Amino acid sequence: MNTEDIASLIRQGLAVTTVEVESEDNTHFAALVVSEDFDGLRPLQRHQLVYRALGDKMGGEIHALSIRALTPAELAAGA
Structure with a gap:
């Protein structure tokens, strides 16, 4: 798993304007992830959306x- 693979998974799972x-x-x-989907969400909820986009790669290929x-905004x- 490399940086581009992770960015691609995040792009597939979230409507993002920026992923680095x-x-x-x-x-x-x-990762820097910028998305309108995060509006009104607390940090933990935002992280959960990113983790969901990465699926089973978290804790496996992504240590x-x-x-x-x-x-x-x-x-x-x-910020």
Whole structure:
């Protein structure tokens, strides 16, 4: 599993405007996910949407994932 595979899974599972995934070892990942779907949701709920998009890859091929989940307005405001 590499960064592009993870970004692709997130794009397939969520209506996103931006997805950026980084990793130094292809085991521990950091993702910036920007979606209107996050509007009105708490951070935990946002993360759950991302985890759902990744399905059974979480805890398997993806050992650890740090998620920054924002709405487009939050990203524009510099959150």
